[in-house]
Amino acid sequence: MSMSSPHQIAVRTPTENYDIHVGQDVLVPFGQHLAELLPGRKAFVVSHPTLLDLYGPTVTGALQQAGFTTETYAVPEGETSKNLQTAADLYTHLATCGADRRSVLCAFGGGVVGDLTGFAAATYMRGIPFVQIPTTLLAMVDSSIGGKTGVNHELGKNMIGSFYPPRAVCTDIALLRSLPEREYLCGLSEIVKAGVIDDTELFTLMERETEAIRQRDEAVLTTLIERAIAVKVRVVEEDPTEQGVRAILNFGHTIGHALEAVTAYEQYSHGEAVAIGMALVAKLSEMLGLCEPEARNRLFSLLEGLGLPVAYADIDTQRLIEVMAHDKKAIDGVVQFILMRDIGSVVYRQQVPTDVLESLLVEYA
Ligand SMILES: NC(=O)c1ccc[n+]([C@@H]2O[C@H](COP(=O)([O-])OP(=O)(O)OC[C@H]3O[C@@H](n4cnc5c(N)ncnc54)[C@H](O)[C@@H]3O)[C@@H](O)[C@H]2O)c1
Ligand SMILES: [Zn+2]
Structure with a gap:
């Protein structure tokens, strides 16, 4: 690990090579970073309805400013969304909207959205670029790092999945203002x-x-x-x-x-x-x-x-x-x-x- 600048933490393993951008209001510069990093200009933002109400325009705006076209896709809140059916529905959405191997999937949410989106990115067309924009404290310090993605099966939590690293992570502290207290405490733990x-x-x-x-x-x-x-x-x-x-x-x-x-x-x-x-x-x-x-x-x-x-x-x-x-x-x-x-x-x-x-x-x- 190295601090490449005061607010970028580099992750380097034999299979992972990405930076975590940490700070307040880092979404716009993050969009620019993605534009430099990725060849494609189609971004698919996966999130929850509430989060899209709160921040949808902020996220898509940051991406559009950097030259991306954006599509948003909302999955219901809660652990029950982390399953193969939700992943299958997401594949359908991606295919219908013309997502290809140059498109990028952006997980905008907590660990549920991150794990599900990462899994979809790992498997759609044998793997397309994926970035994490964690919105819960737990996702910021835990689930957005380390490359584990997956969904639950009725016989076990996180039973289906793979190691699939994101291309970059954007950790914007300002997003925590709206986080419910119980979720905040979860991350503190x-x-x-x-x-x-x-x-x-x-x-x-x-x-x-x-x-x-x-x-x-x-x-x-x-x-x-x-x-x-x-x-x-x-x-x-x-x-x-x-x-x-x-x-x-x-x-x-x-x-x-x-x-x-x-x-x-x-x-x-x-x-x-x-x-x-x-x-x-x-x-x-x-x-x-x-x-x-x-x-x-x-x-x-x-x-x-x-x-x-x-x-x-x-x-x-x-x-x-x-x-x-x-x-x-x-x-x-x-x-x-x-x-x-x-x-x-x-x-x-x-x-x-x-x-x-x-x-x-x-x-x-
Ligand atoms: N991949 C990993 O390494 C890893 C590690 C730890 C946990 N996990 C997984 O993470 C999941 C739990 O993640 P979580 O604790 O982030 O819960 P979560 O993803 O369910 O999010 C919690 C709730 O908070 C809401 N929310 C999120 N951000 C918000 C914000 N900024 N403002 C207002 N509301 C907001 C969401 O809509 C959601 O209902 C579990 O499925 C667990 O298995 C994965
Ligand atoms: Zn934990």
């Missing part, structure tokens, strides 16, 4: 994660600026987002195909995913489930003598200060353990954890004895 796994300074900054973060201070947010992106880029560059160290991005997610599953994805947002997961893993790490109580305390305080939960209620512990044992990252039924050594340092592929896990969860139930 992933930024806390980035601090814990690889950036002590980012974590300290969040501790110091908690109030400004709650107020969505854009100067503070810009720094947080750039640092969180940098963490993900470093990890992805080190392990683009998820053979090893990339696992640390799942810190807090083993328990988090299980919590989401046992509550049928209704009780907790992803970020809330991950916050609880991180808190529990910190506690687990402390119980195993791997980290000091002080580090665990700092994590609890930061999460609570930001308005994120650190514990759950009314969950069947046995069910939770069962679901974890079936996690796709479990090996022979033994749950793999990313444990915390300190703020800014984690260890991965740690097997935790079931009785230790049980006593932790029972204490919490």
Whole structure:
């Protein structure tokens, strides 16, 4: 990873080569950048109805100013849009409107739009150019980076997909002003994660600026987002195909995913489930003598200060353990954890004895 200019973060792996443009009101210069990068002049913007109401003219205007003709396509909001049928409808739209291999697909939305659009771009005519314009905090710091695209199948989340890198990413902080509070918190949870796994300074900054973060201070947010992106880029560059160290991005997610599953994805947002997961893993790490109580305390305080939960209620512990044992990252039924050594340092592929896990969860139930 390198900072090619104050607001561009370069991603370079054997199969990926693109820049992430970060800042306020960076859409117009981004349009110009695309015009230089791509040979074609047809852009297809995939988004949601609400987002097109709010920002449609801003996005298409930026592209048109750079010489693109634009078409917009809205998919319904929510995880249920991330499926093969929605992708098939999108192919139909693309084919009907004459999209070819020189056209560019622009994902304008959160992770749902990003994953779906990336998947469509990867498969339509065996792959056409694709760019990400993330509009949620989670998409800015997480899902728009790393090249994973895909849709859900009735037998599993993200079951159908491929690694397909975008040609560029445009991260415009100004878009966050309209983001609902719960979605905002979701992204904050992933930024806390980035601090814990690889950036002590980012974590300290969040501790110091908690109030400004709650107020969505854009100067503070810009720094947080750039640092969180940098963490993900470093990890992805080190392990683009998820053979090893990339696992640390799942810190807090083993328990988090299980919590989401046992509550049928209704009780907790992803970020809330991950916050609880991180808190529990910190506690687990402390119980195993791997980290000091002080580090665990700092994590609890930061999460609570930001308005994120650190514990759950009314969950069947046995069910939770069962679901974890079936996690796709479990090996022979033994749950793999990313444990915390300190703020800014984690260890991965740690097997935790079931009785230790049980006593932790029972204490919490
Ligand atoms: N590809 C990856 O590496 C990766 C990583 C993490 C998560 N994901 C995926 O991301 C998805 C979740 O993404 P998400 O959390 O961004 O949720 P999301 O895409 O569902 O967006 C959340 C909601 O916020 C609204 N919204 C988005 N931006 C807005 C804005 N600026 N103003 C007002 N409203 C806005 C959207 O309309 C949507 O209803 C999941 O499907 C998950 O699997 C993928
Ligand atoms: Zn996550």
